[in-house]
Amino acid sequence: MITLKRETSFKPNYEIRAWKYMRLSAILLVPLVWIHTIINTLIVGAENINLNFVATRWANIGWQVYDILLLTFAFSHGVNGLRQVLFDFTQSHTARRILNMLLLLFWILLSLVGASAILGGIEK
Amino acid sequence: MFNNIVHGVHGYTHYKGGAGHLSFVMHRVSGLGTLLFLSMHILLESTAHYAPHLYERLNAGLRTPIALAAEILMAFLVIFHGVNGYRIAYFDLFHIDLWSLPAAPKAARATWIVSLLLWFPAFIIMLLHGLHVI
Numbered sequence A: 001m002i003t004l005k006r007e008t009s010f011k012p013n014y015e016i017r018a019w020k021y022m023r024l025s026a027i028l029l030v031p032l033v034w035i036h037t038i039i040n041t042l043i044v045g046a047e048n049i050n051l052n053f054v055a056t057r058w059a060n061i062g063w064q065v066y067d068i069l070l071l072t073f074a075f076s077h078g079v080n081g082l083r084q085v086l087f088d089f090t091q092s093h094t095a096r097r098i099l100n101m102l103l104l105l106f107w108i109l110l111s112l113v114g115a116s117a118i119l120g121g122i123e124k
Numbered sequence B: 001m002f003n004n005i006v007h008g009v010h011g012y013t014h015y016k017g018g019a020g021h022l023s024f025v026m027h028r029v030s031g032l033g034t035l036l037f038l039s040m041h042i043l044l045e046s047t048a049h050y051a052p053h054l055y056e057r058l059n060a061g062l063r064t065p066i067a068l069a070a071e072i073l074m075a076f077l078v079i080f081h082g083v084n085g086y087r088i089a090y091f092d093l094f095h096i097d098l099w100s101l102p103a104a105p106k107a108a109r110a111t112w113i114v115s116l117l118l119w120f121p122a123f124i125i126m127l128l129h130g131l132h133v134i
C-alpha cells in the first residue's frame, strides 16, 4: 500500500493553476456537455435540428447564457489539454513559446466566432 | 520534435502499464478527438448566424450513414472522457489518500464498464433518430 501526502507551501505557478483548472472545469463539464448532448441528440434528434431550431434557441437569453458557458469552459479546457499534450513532445523554450502563441490565437479566434454567433442569433 | 513524437507514440503503444496506461492513452485520444469535433462544431454552428443558407446546406449534407457512425463513436469518446475525467478529478482533488496500487487499476476498469453502460442506450437512441434522416 502506497500512501501519498502532500505539503504545499509554495506559490502556485501557471502550470499548477492549469492542472487545477483542468480538474475544476471537469466538474462543470459533465453536466454542461452531457445535458447539451442529451437534449439535442437524444431528445430532439438530428431530424429536428435545422435553422429554425437554432433561431428559436438563440432568441432565448437562458440558452444563450448556457451556450456561452459551454463554449467558454469546454473550449478553454480542450485547448489547454492540447497544450499539455503538445508540451509532452516539446522541450525547447522557444518552441513552447511559439506553441503558446499559436494556441492562444486559435482559442481567441474560435471563441470570438462562436460567441458572436450565439449572441447575434439568427435574423428572420 | 519529430524524434520526440516517434518516441512518444512508441511509448503510448509499447509501455506495459496495464489498465491505468490504457486509460491514459484513451483519455488523450478522446480529449483530442472531442477538441477536433468541438472546433468543427463551433465553425459549423456559427454559419447559422453568418451564412444561414450555407448552414442549411451543410446540415442537410451531414445526414449520411458515415456521419451517423462518427456521431455514435463521438458519443462514446465524450462519455468515456467524462467518466474517466471524473475519476481523475475525484482522486486528485478530494481523495489522493485513497490512491493505491491495487485500487487504481480497479477504478480504471470500472470506468470502462460505466462508460459502456451509459453508451449503450445512447447508441440505440441515436440509431433510432438516425433512421429518420439517412
Ligand code: HEM
Pocket: A022, A023, A025, A026, A027, A029, A030, A033, A034, A074, A075, A077, A078, A079, A080, A081, A082, A084, A085, B024, B027, B028, B030, B031, B032, B034, B035, B038, B078, B081, B082, B083, B084, B085, B086, B088, B089
Ligand atoms: C465531459 C466532461 C469532461 C471531463 C470530466 C474532463 C476531464 C478532464 C481531466 C480531469 C483532464 C486532465 C487529465 C490530466 O491532466 O491528466 C482532461 C484533459 C483533457 N481534456 Fe477533458 N474533460 C471533459 C471534457 C472535455 C472536452 C469537451 C474536451 C474537448 C474540447 C476535452 C479535452 C481534453 C484534452 C485535449 C485533455 C488533455 C489530455 C491529456 O493531457 O492527456 N475534455 N479532461
